Amino acid sequence: MLMMLIAGIAVLAFISASAMFLIWWERKVSAHIQSRFGPMRVGWHGVLQPIADAVKLLLKEDIRPAEADKLVWWLAPFFAVVPPVMAFAAIPFGKSLIPKDLNVGILYIMAISSVCVIGIFMAGWGSNNKYSLLGGMRSAAQIVSYEIPMILSMITVVMHANSLSMQKIVEAQSRHWNILHPNMLLAALVYTIAATAEVNRAPFDIPEAESELVAGFHTEYSGMKFAMFFIGEYTNLFIIAAISTTLFFGGWHGPFLPPVVWFLSKTYLCIFIWMWVRWTFPRARVDQLMAFAWKVLTPIAFVNLAITGWLLLK
Amino acid sequence: MNTSQTKDICTEEFLINMGPQHPSTHGVLSLELKLDGEMIRDCTAHIGYLHRSMEKLAENRTYTQFIPYTDRLDYVASMNNNMGYVMAVEKLLNLEISDRAKYIRVIAAELNRIASHLIAIGTFAQDLGAFATPLFYCFREREKIIDIFDQICGNRLTYNYMRIGGVQFDLPKGIDEKIKKFIKYMRSKVDDYDWLLTYNTIFLARSKHIGLLPKDLAINYSVSGPNLRASGVKWDLRKDEPYLVYEKLEFDIPVGENGDSWDRYKVRLEEIRQSLKIVEQALGALPEGDPTVKIGRIHKPSPSEIYLRTENPRGELGFFIISDGSAYPYRLKIRSPSFSNLAVLPELVKGLKIADIVCILGSLDILMGETDR
Amino acid sequence: MRTNEIFMAIKTDFPEVRQEEETGAVIIPKESLLKITRYLKNHRLAFDNLHCITAIDRTGRVELAYTLYSISEHHGITLKIYLTAGEENVASLAELWKSANWLEREVYDLFGVIFLNHPDLRRILNPYDWKGHPLRKSYSHPEVSIKPRL
């Protein structure tokens, strides 16, 4: 029991540290992409900027709109933060560094991470504001339609490692990483696109579209509730990066350095790619996004599944 | 609220207010949208949130005192506004200005056209969701033009550089090397935009065939400037009614095919290249002489009325000035291009989605200071 | 096509038009506005673009100056109408040129000229509950400063 407690506290400490680091890193990466400096004055190179943001958000007055749906409004931020934190239970950081090696690891993570769409939808409905309602509706449609290609691309990996548990998937890639197989490369591509939509980032950030819906589903949230959405988004980003490293880039496998360092460096490399994509691409429109999911990604994922099956049974 | 009833599914339209404070309404414009889900059924535009009563004010200012106010009309292309107003008053006084002043005016106006188009392209890309990166690239180039203007007339945005009968200062010493260096730098940057934005698949998917403005509808709404040329009408005042020294300079008019948002963006991008060519030729043919003004600042034109229009980056800016012999204009009407360009919006938007109205508004390149006067 | 040739072309079909001396604008009576503008639009003169409507508050009358241009024929003309002080109302050109819709609303907002059967004649620049028509010479907002005689 004590071991579980220590593991839990360690994971929680890691999550908040990585969320803080990601917020700072995103602002610096986006600044340098736009040939400017980003936060500089708050601590050395703006390192204390996320802490300042957190302190300020703590002190903000918490406004609830008059006719808001009180319970739904109050619960929404928790639904946005708790699922990504729960998903950390099955992430393999190292050889034995895994909070709980579930034998249904990948299935558990997928199930949990699709719960946070309910949080966004509740935020959209609860804040009694037309813009956030539109944002909530869009997020529901988008995330549901991107679950299917994401799961299909995961199944191709599971077929290779013939086990759902994350540790076994990583061990299956001890000789060479999954990404080197051609059909795995295609699955990785489909996964990356679907994961971007899953987390409402970059070309698919229509639920909180800045230029159309003012601030999307969290228009009415201020202070700590808004910070919860902010942290939820970055923890979710870490989750999908961790899953992509475990599935395609050989988890914690690597020559000299200890496994944890390999795992974290690969994950943060994936996160950098997502940040890079976010600050360069325009946003897709709602119906183009849906058409792309159903007409392009899902067929490719099915074909890829068939090819993997044929390859394995050959 | 009509509710279309199909069997038992009942959808209801709801009213949404893209109010005066909205990230992508380019200033204080309020759009009232009647939405059926994401589909826009009807859109009415409410303007006047920046109505600063310029025309009432003009009746209490002498001709020279009104020049700084023209900077604040289309505050992104102040040089062109100054030039339009000052040429109208010169026509009223039928005053001849020195050749060097004409060339300096053309150089300043074309440089400001580039700066204005850069902002138009930057905000258009931002409205399509490429958050801030293209905008800050365009602002980085615009800062170079602003440095040139800073050196010429000492201000960043509201230049107040032109006077009735010439310009305020002569060009400073090393300015033509700086402009030549800028032209070379800008040419490579425009190719970058072509490579970065124009043929990007998401950018194309979002702006191609959105907001189709047919040729006759554009003329009927008296749309002008790049929006008209994007619909295939080859009409540019600098070529069709040449003023200053435009007939001596050789440049061509980019024209789009089917008048959608992408064409409007492409026409503006091409116009930057043409303006660079104009500035280069004008700089080469700059005559000697003294462009500054020697006559007094109080002008009392004989009672008459004139209407003069010039080619602004956003369209045709016209000044209808009626003088009654005193030092104050009796009536000064400003025909602003954004006013008519904006009138087209409700027509283009029916049946499209919210993301498209933001795209069309960005491509029409509206500026509220000029619309509301 | 100089303005006099255009004026001659109109004069032949509508004898009641006069030409203003120094500006060369064509003065037409208020009643025949719709007839003449429809004629100008569909005639080979092809005035397809109502560029702008200017209202001038002269003593005892309000002048409306319609600036018409033709993109295909590269020429333009200014029509003028004198509205005597009592009844400032004139037919709306909204169904001929769609740009007239907003231009007329602006003239109504700032001058108070009523445009008959205009699609939706409301104020456009001032708040909808604004009293008075600001650009009239008689409208003097308290803070309007008295111009020094120059």
Add this chain to the structure above:
Amino acid sequence: MAVTERIPASKLIQRIPGGGVFLTTSENIFKWGKASSLWPMTFGLACCAIEMIATGASRFDIDRFGAGVFRASPRQCDVMIIAGTICVKMNDCIQRLYAQMPEPKYVIAMGNCAISGGIFYYDTYSVTKGTDSLGIPVDVFIPGCPPRPENLLFGLMKLQEKIRNEKDADK
């Protein structure tokens, strides 16, 4: 619509008798946090808005001071930079926006028009003469027409200074 009466946030923090040392340092941390992460609202009215964007752009990067996150919804921003001429039609919109902002909020009046109506003070019927006449308390006035980006940055630093040495942290 009268501006809703402001509830000072510090009333919620009771002073523990004798716990001075801990509280003063936390007081400083609160003030430092509020000062170094001022999220402005994208609220450009006229010419000063273009200078505000230029300040946010790459050359005069406002993000260096932690104020680069331009939030569109009034709920998530702390400072309202009124950049441009306030017209009569825009009055109650500005007051409503100010009322919607959560409590520790500050106002920067950028440009002469926001301070006193600027060059539109005389002979205009439709311009409100400055933000104060709207009943909105302004923290920093930045003169200029439009003020250069350096002025806006200096104004922001002045606001940060003001937040740092607020006496009883009533905001």
